[in-house]
Amino acid sequence: xxxxxxxxxxxxxxxxxxxxxxxxxxxxxxxxxxxxxxxxxxxxxxxxxxxxxxxxxxxxxxxxxxxxxxxxxxxxxxxxxxxxxxxxxxxxxxxxxxxxxxxxxxxxxxxxxxxxxxxxxxxxxxxxxxxxxxxxxxxxxxxxxxxxxxxxxxxxxxxxxxxxxxxxxxxxxxxxxxxxxxxxxxxxxxxxxxxxxxxxxxxxxxxxxxxxxxxxxxxxxxxxxxxxxxxxxxxxxxxxxxxxxxxxxxxxxxxxxxxxxxxxxxxxxxxxxxxxxxxxxxxxxxxxxxxxxxxxxxxxxxxxxxxxxxxxxxxxxxxxxxxxxxxxxxxxxxxxxxxxxxxxxxxxxxxxxxxxxxxxxxxxxxxxxxxxxxxxxxxxxxxxxxxxxxxxxxxxxxxxxxxxxxxxxxxxxxxxxxxxxxxxxxxxxxxxxxxxxxxxxxxxxxxxxxxxxxxx
Amino acid sequence: xxxxxxxxxxxxxxxxxxxxxxxxxxxxxxxxxxxxxxxxxxxxxxxxxxxxxxxxxxxxxxxxxxxxxxxxxxxxxxxxxxxxxxxxxxxxxxxxxxxxxxxxxxxxxxxxxxxxxxxxxxxxxxxxxxxxxxxxxxxxxxxxxxxxxxxxxxxxxxxxxxxxxxxxxxxxxxxxxxxxxxxxxxxxxxxxxxxxxxxxxxxxxxxxxxxxxxxxxxxxxxxxxxxxxxxxxxxxxxxxxxxxxxxxxxxxxxxxxxxxxxxxxxxxxxxxxxxxxxxxxxxxxxxxxxxxxxxxxxxxxxxxxxxxxxxxxxxxxxxxxxxxxxxxxxxxxxxxxxxxxxxxxxxxxxxxxxxxxxxxxxxxxxxxxxxxxxxxxxxxxxxxxxxxxxxxxxxxxxxxxxxxxxxxxxxxxxxxxxxxxxxxxxxxxxxxxxxxxxxxxxxxxxxxxxxxxxxx
Numbered sequence: 001x002x003x004x005x006x007x008x009x010x011x012x013x014x015x016x017x018x019x020x021x022x023x024x025x026x027x028x029x030x031x032x033x034x035x036x037x038x039x040x041x042x043x044x045x046x047x048x049x050x051x052x053x054x055x056x057x058x059x060x061x062x063x064x065x066x067x068x069x070x071x072x073x074x075x076x077x078x079x080x081x082x083x084x085x086x087x088x089x090x091x092x093x094x095x096x097x098x099x100x101x102x103x104x105x106x107x108x109x110x111x112x113x114x115x116x117x118x119x120x121x122x123x124x125x126x127x128x129x130x131x132x133x134x135x136x137x138x139x140x141x142x143x144x145x146x147x148x149x150x151x152x153x154x155x156x157x158x159x160x161x162x163x164x165x166x167x168x169x170x171x172x173x174x175x176x177x178x179x180x181x182x183x184x185x186x187x188x189x190x191x192x193x194x195x196x197x198x199x200x201x202x203x204x205x206x207x208x209x210x211x212x213x214x215x216x217x218x219x220x221x222x223x224x225x226x227x228x229x230x231x232x233x234x235x236x237x238x239x240x241x242x243x244x245x246x247x248x249x250x251x252x253x254x255x256x257x258x259x260x261x262x263x264x265x266x267x268x269x270x271x272x273x274x275x276x277x278x279x280x281x282x283x284x285x286x287x288x289x290x291x292x293x294x295x296x297x298x299x300x301x302x303x304x305x306x307x308x309x310x311x312x313x314x315x316x317x318x319x320x321x322x323x324x325x326x327x328x329x330x331x332x333x334x335x336x337x338x339x340x341x342x343x344x345x346x347x348x349x350x351x352x353x354x355x356x357x358x359x360x361x362x363x364x365x366x367x368x369x370x371x372x373x374x375x376x377x378x379x380x381x382x383x384x385x386x387x388x389x390x391x392x393x394x395x396x397x398x399x400x401x402x403x404x405x406x407x408x409x410x411x412x413x414x415x416x417x418x419x420x421x422x423x424x425x426x427x428x429x430x431x432x433x434x435x436x437x438x439x440x441x442x443x444x445x446x447x448x449x450x451x452x453x454x455x456x
Numbered sequence: 457x458x459x460x461x462x463x464x465x466x467x468x469x470x471x472x473x474x475x476x477x478x479x480x481x482x483x484x485x486x487x488x489x490x491x492x493x494x495x496x497x498x499x500x501x502x503x504x505x506x507x508x509x510x511x512x513x514x515x516x517x518x519x520x521x522x523x524x525x526x527x528x529x530x531x532x533x534x535x536x537x538x539x540x541x542x543x544x545x546x547x548x549x550x551x552x553x554x555x556x557x558x559x560x561x562x563x564x565x566x567x568x569x570x571x572x573x574x575x576x577x578x579x580x581x582x583x584x585x586x587x588x589x590x591x592x593x594x595x596x597x598x599x600x601x602x603x604x605x606x607x608x609x610x611x612x613x614x615x616x617x618x619x620x621x622x623x624x625x626x627x628x629x630x631x632x633x634x635x636x637x638x639x640x641x642x643x644x645x646x647x648x649x650x651x652x653x654x655x656x657x658x659x660x661x662x663x664x665x666x667x668x669x670x671x672x673x674x675x676x677x678x679x680x681x682x683x684x685x686x687x688x689x690x691x692x693x694x695x696x697x698x699x700x701x702x703x704x705x706x707x708x709x710x711x712x713x714x715x716x717x718x719x720x721x722x723x724x725x726x727x728x729x730x731x732x733x734x735x736x737x738x739x740x741x742x743x744x745x746x747x748x749x750x751x752x753x754x755x756x757x758x759x760x761x762x763x764x765x766x767x768x769x770x771x772x773x774x775x776x777x778x779x780x781x782x783x784x785x786x787x788x789x790x791x792x793x794x795x796x797x798x799x800x801x802x803x804x805x806x807x808x809x810x811x812x813x814x815x816x817x818x819x820x821x822x823x824x825x826x827x828x829x830x831x832x833x834x835x836x837x838x839x840x841x842x843x844x845x846x847x848x849x850x851x852x853x854x855x856x857x858x859x860x861x862x863x864x865x866x867x868x869x870x871x872x873x874x875x876x877x878x879x880x881x882x883x884x885x886x887x888x889x890x891x892x893x894x895x896x897x898x899x900x901x902x903x904x905x906x907x908x909x910x911x912x
Binding site: 007009011012082083084088090094112114115116153156157175176179180182183184185378381382383385386387424425427428430431434 | 463465467468538539540544546550568570571572609612613631632635636638639640641834837838839841842843880881883884886887890
């Protein structure tokens with residue numbers, strides 16, 4: 001290997017033919033979702049007559065609830081994947097040198113997708129199934145905009161309409177994300193918006209609300225319920241969404257094998273969990289099969305510490321409480337994180353599967369403040385030439401810590417992390433960091449208690 | 457092929473091992489460069505004592521002047537190329553459908569490079585040779601910033617310093633380009649700057665000067681000449697730079713072959729010429745060998761129409777006239793194009809080789825206004841899911857015209873164009889287009905005559 005690092009590539013024929021369902025291999029039970037009649041009755045969508053229109057096409061519903069280990073990827077979806085997959089894996093040799101570490105650091109670069117992140121893996125799959133089910137418009141909420149952009153691009157590919165409620169603080173921080181969605185024909189609204197009762201209520205309560213993903217999703221649900229040809233689609237958290245992302249980990253397994261190594265630790269940034277699950281679950285399966293000790297670390301933001309400081313209990317996935325309750329690590333569905341540049345990590349809860357694994361000690365969690373995150377992202381850009389999205393830079397920060405720990409202990413360590421997206425539309429945030437104007441923010445214990453109050 | 461289009465990929469072992477030197481195959485003579493003592497004496501760098509320090513490491517000088525057909529790519533440079541090359545080629549099936557054309561449209565996607573454009577192909581090569589020659593700092597001028605970003609990234613890879621003079625109108629239109637260079641450790645100055653005598657003179661003449669690439673290069677030359685460890689490097693125009701870009705066309709030949717087609721027309725946006733040459737020259741060689749009729753079309757901006765409205769004569773490549781004169785299609789080296797978003801196409805001259813080919817009818821030229829260009833770029837983004845850089849969108853516009861002509865004539869046509877870079881850092885310009893606020897600009901005949909005045 002020369003010091004330019006190693007790139008591990010696969011052929012087009014090695015794009016996975018199956019998604020992986022971790023439920024087939026988990027030695028634990030995932031609590032069933034349940035309705036919360038009280039909340040549903042009071043929700044705007046509830047008031048509209050329908051609590052929550054049956055959402056999922058049957059195929060997606062089966063993916064979300066089944067225990068089949070491998071689910072075939074439909075040919076048209078795989079053909080779309082082949083436009084950019086397999087994504088490259090790199091050995092970050094220059095970062096290793098800069099850190100003086102004996103650790104080997106690998107990263108899987110999902111930022112090479114046309115939409116700029118891993119989100120396209122599930123967007124294309126979901127839109128494929130909804131399109132087959134005769135749906136003509138997709139409606140969603142998006143945080144930093146990676147999901148909204150991917151959904152807009154997928155809808156365009158299938159000639160469907162797309163409406164995106166984008167969390168206001170991200171909408172303002174990252175104006176180009178909206179442009180990208182509009183270029184793909186989507187309608188983009190800053191959330192809270194005046195287009196829904198949910199949004200108007202939130203604006204009434206706080207005219208300066210920065211918004212939250214739970215709120216944007218609640219708006220999207222209400223909006224979608226007003227048109228029979230429209231459906232609400234979600235970019236993370238749900239079982240089937242996590243499953244669609246496993247193409248990342250399946251490719252990573254082949255790439256690690258071609259490097260002749262297996263990771264001691266797998267790291268992924270943690271919004272609702274699909275990025276983390278996408279790279280971690282297939283590695284979990286093989287580590288378990290082969291009796292290897294491989295740590296799986298989910299990295300969240302200190303501004304939204306649902307795993308490290310939240311509670312494991314039944315909660316809604318949206319702000320209004322129209323969604324069924326699921327058992328998850330949460331800060332409460334009305335929690336609104338302080339604005340941070342990693343808008344994709346501002347979601348209040350952790351996916352039920354990831355939560356259950358964390359509760360059972362199968363997954364670790366760690367949180368980072370954004371100053372440290374951008375410091376890491378900047379070092380990564382300087383050494384590896386790729387600007388990570390702020391979300392992905394959380395994984396970089398953790399990988400650097402692990403590499404430094406390896407140096408301290410003088411022991412080798414194989415680190416694999418997921419670079420979920422590029423940060424080219426986040427350069428304003430990097431500019432702020434370079435100018436020394438970035439600050440850490442985190443909720444107080446009181447704020448968390450208050451947000452969780454009625455749930456405990 | 458399904459309607460998702462076709463992606464034509466190559467293995468890592470198919471990254472070219474040789475650059476192609478079109479001089480070996482051209483049936484025409486390229487006039488020799490010559491010094492213009494009068495200008496050199498009066499130039500700031502000239503006043504500093506040295507007219508123009510011997511610039512090129514011997515290897516680059518030989519590449520620029522030799523007639524050897526294939527030049528081996530050094531292993532370390534090829535290893536860097538393999539980090540992202542071969543770049544994918546796509547069949548733009550959805551664009552074809554939208555146009556209702558019988559034409560087959562292929563594009564080679566150089567926007568997949570870490571720096572976001574084709575510029576990295578020559579930046580890495582040049583920095584490799586300068587680094588081997590003991591140089592510790594590279595200095596350059598950049599238009600839209602694609603070249604500056606690529607050079608900054610390459611310098612970082614070799615641990616060298618980098619100073620970039622960026623044309624002021626682009627510096628202001630595209631602030632994130634500067635951020636990207638700074639993230640890679642470069643020093644970035646808006647040109648005209650106060651850091652050089654050349655810049656101060658230009659600011660004195662016009663305090664609101666939008667700048668030009670010729671001027672930024674003149675500043676870079678003056679700045680570099682003040683330090684023995686520094687060298688001026690150029691991102692296009694020179695023979696060796698065009699040659700480094702031929703990896704694009706060499707890969708394209710393999711990819712077209714795998715699609716079982718050969719282009720009837722090859723289209724590339726035309727700044728100084730390296731993007732155009734990179735895709736066109738290898739295709740020229742094979743078309744000539746095989747007696748095929750393949751048109752090569754260079755697409756320039758109406759705001760900077762050196763080929764379609766300029767003159768073929770001896771001129772300087774920089775604003776100050778410290779560089780040797782070369783015979784080229786030019787608008788005059790003091791020409792300053794109106795600010796357009798395609799900053800990379802604002803250069804006053806066409807590369808000597810491309811100019812000679814144009815003069816001999818081996819190359820065609822066409823110009824487009826930016827409203828039409830962004831209309832085409834937007835249609836491309838909506839159909840193909842990739843936002844083209846404004847420069848690249850010129851090639852898209854021409855490809856669309858050719859596809860529509862094929863529809864008119866009811867005849868098939870195989871079109872290949874170079875998508876030189878992505879437009880993710882140009883989304884502000886697209887936003888302006890979507891808002892209906894974009895305007896066409898072009899120099900008057902008087903302005904061109906005046907700029908060319910003393911040369912004719």
